[in-house]
Amino acid sequence: QVQLVESGGGLVQAGGSLRLSCVASGSFSSLLAMGWYRQAPGKQRELVASIASGSYTNYADSVKGRFTISRDNARNTVYLQMNSLAPEDTAVYYCNSRSAQYPWGQGTQVTVSS
Numbered sequence: 001q002v003q004l005v006e007s008g009g010g011l012v013q014a015g016g017s018l019r020l021s022c023v024a025s026g027s028f029s030s031l032l033a034m035g036w037y038r039q040a041p042g043k044q045r046e047l048v049a050s051i052a053s054g055s056y057t058n059y060a061d062s063v064k065g066r067f068t069i070s071r072d073n074a075r076n077t078v079y080l081q082m083n084s085l086a087p088e089d090t091a092v093y094y095c096n097s098r099s100a101q102y103p104w105g106q107g108t109q110v111t112v113s114s
Contacts, residue, residue: 036069039092
């Protein structure tokens with residue numbers, strides 16, 4: 001069983017930055033593409049960034065140029081560097097495989113004030 005633990009969220013002013021971390025434990029495969037997802041109140045969970053095992057990355061249009069996903073396979077950790085944050089980025093952020101095959105973690109709350 002894989003466990004995903006997200007951290008690094010918080011309250012930040014618009015224009016600020018945060019770096020999220022996701023540590024995977026258990027039967028985790030570093031060969032899988034991983035992603036960061038977010039869910040805002042009243043909205044569906046959406047994929048905002050993904051990274052393949054070979055470090056190929058892809059981003060939702062809403063975060064392109066502001067967010068950077070990276071991974072450290074030796075540490076089973078995926079990161080999301082978020083810059084130029086805006087109030088519409090407020091959400092609970094989760095990580096999972098690109099196909100969302102693992103149990104969801106608790107996520108980490110990101111709140112951006114205007």
